Amino acid sequence: MTRRDEIAAGLAAVRERIAAACASAGRPTGDVTLVVVTKYFPASDVGILADLGVTDVGENRHQEAEAKAQECADSGVAGLRWHFVGGLQSNKAAAVAAYADVVHSVDRVKLVERLDAGAGDRPVDVLLQVSLDPPGRDGRAGADPGDLGALAAAVTAADHLRLRGLMAVAPLGEEPSAAFARLAAIRNEFVTAHPEADWLSAGMSGDLEAAIAAGATHARVGTAVLGSRPSVQ
Numbered sequence: 001m002t003r004r005d006e007i008a009a010g011l012a013a014v015r016e017r018i019a020a021a022c023a024s025a026g027r028p029t030g031d032v033t034l035v036v037v038t039k040y041f042p043a044s045d046v047g048i049l050a051d052l053g054v055t056d057v058g059e060n061r062h063q064e065a066e067a068k069a070q071e072c073a074d075s076g077v078a079g080l081r082w083h084f085v086g087g088l089q090s091n092k093a094a095a096v097a098a099y100a101d102v103v104h105s106v107d108r109v110k111l112v113e114r115l116d117a118g119a120g121d122r123p124v125d126v127l128l129q130v131s132l133d134p135p136g137r138d139g140r141a142g143a144d145p146g147d148l149g150a151l152a153a154a155v156t157a158a159d160h161l162r163l164r165g166l167m168a169v170a171p172l173g174e175e176p177s178a179a180f181a182r183l184a185a186i187r188n189e190f191v192t193a194h195p196e197a198d199w200l201s202a203g204m205s206g207d208l209e210a211a212i213a214a215g216a217t218h219a220r221v222g223t224a225v226l227g228s229r230p231s232v233q
């Protein structure tokens with residue numbers, strides 16, 4: 001099997017899973033955008049994905065993402081939307097906004113001004129990452145649900161950022177559907193205050209069905225499309 005065949009098979013399987021999950025949730029398949037997470041995989045794989053009709057790719061580490069986006073542009077892979085889905089350091093935020101079209105991981109006000117400064121003249125779409133972990137858990141990423149209002153206000157006030165919605169990761173050690181049910185409730189309340197910000201980025205290789213059942217509009221899928229990530233990182 002060529003790499004292209006491998007990726008095409010993974011992609012077809014994931015698209016089928018998304019279609020089936022949408023059907024059982026009574027939602028049109030077009031409701032869910034597949035973001036293929038290409039971290040640790042080479043730019044050549046991104047080129048194959050684009051050739052297979054993928055429009056959205058995600059990365060979680062700034063240096064790798066920046067280099068890969070540049071390499072793709074240099075080799076004529078055009079028209080992709082680049083999503084930054086990883087933890088964001090304040091001192092990298094402006095640089096991320098220079099190539100990312102969508103940033104999923106905004107969880108503190110300090111990032112907002114830096115992203116806005118780095119965006120240049122083009123709009124950058126922003127999702128607020130909300131934590132589904134209990135407060136105080138180690139390695140917790142994402143804002144407390146109670147802080148979303150202030151964060152949303154900061155994004156709305158920024159010149160080059162567009163508030164699009166929320167993002168979350170299901171906590172380890174918990175049934176994803178239980179975590180995503182909490183997320184759906186948080187999102188309901190959020191959308192009432194910000195009707196234009198109705199994207200919900202949730203669901204990965206292992207839990208995309210549960211996320212789509214809970215209303216996800218963007219699934220971030222790596223392994224199920226591209227295979228296991230190379231262990232040398």
Ligand SMILES: *Cc1c(COP(=O)(O)O)cnc(C)c1O
Nearest residue numbers: 037060085204205220221222223
């Ligand atoms: C790596 C990553 C994914 C994709 O995970 P898979 O289990 O490989 O599908 C999704 N979201 C984020 C934030 C990630 O870092």
